[in-house]
Amino acid sequence: MNVRVGGRTRHYRTVAFDAAKNSVRLIEQRLLPHEFKVVAMRDYRETARAIRDMIVRGAGAIGATAAYGLAQGARAFRGRDGRKFSTHVEAVYRTLEAARPTAVDPVNAMDGVRRAMRNGGTVAQQQALALAAAEDFADADAAHCAAIGRHGASLIRRGMNVLTHCNAGWLAFVDIGSATAPLYAAQAQGKKFHVFCDETRPRSQGATLTAWELAQQKIPHHIIADNAARHLMARGEIDLVIVGSDRTLGRTGEVANKIGTYTKAVLAQRHGIPFYVAIPLSTIDWKLKSGRAIPIEERSADEVLGAWGVNQCGRREYVRVANPGSDARNPGFDVTPPDLITGIITPVGIFRPRQLWANRRKLGY
Numbered sequence: 001m002n003v004r005v006g007g008r009t010r011h012y013r014t015v016a017f018d019a020a021k022n023s024v025r026l027i028e029q030r031l032l033p034h035e036f037k038v039v040a041m042r043d044y045r046e047t048a049r050a051i052r053d054m055i056v057r058g059a060g061a062i063g064a065t066a067a068y069g070l071a072q073g074a075r076a077f078r079g080r081d082g083r084k085f086s087t088h089v090e091a092v093y094r095t096l097e098a099a100r101p102t103a104v105d106p107v108n109a110m111d112g113v114r115r116a117m118r119n120g121g122t123v124a125q126q127q128a129l130a131l132a133a134a135e136d137f138a139d140a141d142a143a144h145c146a147a148i149g150r151h152g153a154s155l156i157r158r159g160m161n162v163l164t165h166c167n168a169g170w171l172a173f174v175d176i177g178s179a180t181a182p183l184y185a186a187q188a189q190g191k192k193f194h195v196f197c198d199e200t201r202p203r204s205q206g207a208t209l210t211a212w213e214l215a216q217q218k219i220p221h222h223i224i225a226d227n228a229a230r231h232l233m234a235r236g237e238i239d240l241v242i243v244g245s246d247r248t249l250g251r252t253g254e255v256a257n258k259i260g261t262y263t264k265a266v267l268a269q270r271h272g273i274p275f276y277v278a279i280p281l282s283t284i285d286w287k288l289k290s291g292r293a294i295p296i297e298e299r300s301a302d303e304v305l306g307a308w309g310v311n312q313c314g315r316r317e318y319v320r321v322a323n324p325g326s327d328a329r330n331p332g333f334d335v336t337p338p339d340l341i342t343g344i345i346t347p348v349g350i351f352r353p354r355q356l357w358a359n360r361r362k363l364g365y
Contacts, residue, residue, distance in 0.1 A: 001170040003216055005036050012038070013174050015056065015064040015138060019131065022075050024068045026056045029171055033212035034310045044073035044092050051099035051106070054203070058172020059246050059283050060141040063105030066096045067134035070110045074130040077123065085123045089114070101295040102256055102333045103246040104285045109137045137282070138174045144280035145176035147347035152182025152242070152278060153189060155345075160193040160239045163229060166200040166258035167209035168244020168278065178278035179244045180213065182345065187219060195221040196238060198229060200258060202303040202330060226260055233271040241268050241275045242345075246333060247294055248277065250284045250360060253338030253353025254291035259331055265340035277336075277353075278345040281364045284356065291335035304328035 002009050016025040023040040024047045031037055039055065041047040047069035049055075051062050073092030077085050093110055100106065116133035120126035156162065168179035176184060186193065195214055200206035207223045214221045224232070232238050241264055247256040255261070255277050268275040288294060305322040322328065338353030348362055356363060 001175060001213070001216065003036060013138070013142070014058075014061045014171055015068065015174055017068045017071070017131070017134065022072055024050070024065060024072055026050055026065065027171065028055050029057060029209060030055060030308070031316065032171075033208050033215075034314075034316070041069075041072075043076060044069045044095060047072060048095045048099045051096070057100075057205070058167060059103050059105045059244065060145070060173030060178070060280055061171065062100055062103055063109040063282050064134070064138040064141055064174050066099070066106035067109035067113050067137045069096045070113050071127075071130035071134040074117070075127045077127070080123050082123060085126070089117070100297065102297045105246075105282045108282045109134075112137055141173055141280055141282065142175040144282070144347040145173050145178055145181045148178055148278050148280065148345050149176060149181030149185030151347070151350055152276070152345040153185035153191075155240060155242075155274070155276065156182055156186040156191055156193055157239075158191050158193065161196060161232075161237055162193060163196045163198065163232075163238045163241045163264070164210055165198045165206060165241075165243045165261055165264055167205040167213070169210055169213045171209050171213060172244060173280070177213075177244075178280060178283075178345075179242045180210070181278060182242060183214075183219060184217065187217065193220075195219060196229070196232065197221055197223045198226050198260065198264070199223055200260065201226055202307075204307070205258070229264060230267050233267055233273060238271075238273055241265075241273060243275075243277055245277050245279045245283050247285050248279050248283050248344065248356070249288050249291060249294075250286040250356045250363070250365060251289050252291065253341065253344070253356055254294075255336045255338075255341060255344075255353070256291065256294045256296070256333050257336065259334050262334040262336045262340075265336045269340050274342040275340060276343050276345055276350075277341055280347060284363060284365070286360065286365045291337070294333075294335060296334075297332040299330045299332045301328040301330055304330045
């Protein structure tokens, strides 16, 4: 995506790799929209912390970060002993896998890297193959999002009001985004439309990230409180909902996404509004047989009890909002049943949720 920083516009990928320094380069998303900064993760443990602490977040972005992190860890190994190298790579894999358990993209990405590494006969060959495979995953993620845009743009008509939830945009992927891809493609076609961005409590990714992206792209939009969507739907002010996903079950069509997605799907069905989920192929989990088996991340209560912002001095600080003596529950995701989903926009076409398994070969399984 093109970003204007310091009076100049240039293209950035959300995730990149500096081979000379063996570092993963990430946009520090916690600072947005107030500050744009690219940071370098110097080893795989720092890369895992960046995923866990949400310096980088979003299905494809953490998938690419994990793939680069695995290559980073593999390239840091010194020596020629293949057995010790394999043990080291397994430890790197487990560290990165544990960083964010709900999303399936990191596991799919790292599994692809490890498959590629098996073609190397020496440690050096495997290290080179690891980085090449990670680069391939990042390039494929961007290409998949572009294809999602081509398929999804047809859903957007002139004058529409589109609702988004959380951030499934460029920042959540290597480039372009999933839920935003149809918006950017429709804009490129000259269509005029408007977007409502759910604020997406408790971390407010809709208010801070999606709105920032749309402003960079000059797409008309308003931020709304999460609970305002039902009011706008009842008044006929929302025509279409497009969200992303952190894990979509290929066998059932169930979708795990940011907490509150299930609520929007129920409301959309109640008011007869099409509800679409946009995903690259790496977000599909072909193994799990039930949404109840998806590990739902329980995040810090502090995210619910307060909020981060920028004070009058321009410093980022946390402010407690809730009653001082109260605790909170903070599940990060919920699971939307397939019967509430109109269609799933993929790089190879739009499918009904329960059609995924029948089309598994076309979808890369």
